[in-house]
Amino acid sequence: MDILFFIVIFLIGFIGSFISGMVGIGGSIIKYPMLLYLPPLFGLAAFTAHDVSGISAVQVFFATIGGIWAYRKGGYLNKQLILYMGTSILLGGLIGGYSSRLLSEGAINVIYAVLATLAVIMMLVPKKNNEEIPIDQVSFPKGLAAFLAFIIGTATGIVGAAGAFILVPVMLVILKIPTRMTIASSLAITFISSIGTTIGKAVTGQIIFVPAVIMIIASLIAAPMGAAIGKKVNTTILQWILSIIILATALKIWWQILS
Secondary structure, eight states: OOHHHHHHHHHHHHHHHHHHHHHTOOSHHHHHHHHHHHHHHTTOOOOOHHHHHHHHHHHHHHHHHHHHHHTSSSSOOOHHHHHHHHHHHHHHHHHHHHHGGGSOHHHHHHHHHHHHHHHHHHHHSOOOOOTTSOGGGOOOOHHHHHHHHHHHHHHHHHTTOOSHHHHHHHHHHTSOOOHHHHHHHHHHHHHHHHHHHHHHHHHTTOOOHHHHHHHHHHHHHHHHHHHHHHTTSOHHHHHHHHHHHHHHHHHHHHHHHHO
């Protein structure tokens, strides 16, 4: 491993974590394809899908800590939402992270592409404007929230993601949570989810230590910076940024699978 390896992995972690902190996701939707496709462009050895999912799982754990810290004030962290969805997504992440060792690389990539496609569709669905609801009056169907979180946790645990890239559209479109509360609470839920996913990946030996540490350092620096900027950006712009990111990723993964 040389200096180029460290630079490339650090930049992938930094860019992904900055964007993830800004739009309220763990960042695996961005870093998964970057880790798969960018290192070979610089003459570095390619990671396998299992390698990438393991590295992503650990990185998301630390990236969300930085994001949560930036949103800790302001009342945007909905404790009930975090409790119901966080508990369910943790269980799903444990199951998905452990069972991923039974799947081929191709199957993992297909699951990732399907999840990204579903997230794009939901982001493009017209949304009722919930931004004017006072943060202390926000309500949601608890049973539905827990069920959806479990399904998301299981599926995203397989690909080493904490699930925020699909969790955010679900919270916005189905549960009708205001955008800033969605961003802040999804970071906390994603953090809980990443615990289960990381444990599942670690137990099955799918985590490569050195690149994971580099990504962690980048995450702790970049995620709070992104979250600080995200609090100042118009919510509609944040939603469009997230939609474009997810769409580009879905198209890239499908192109790779089908070509």
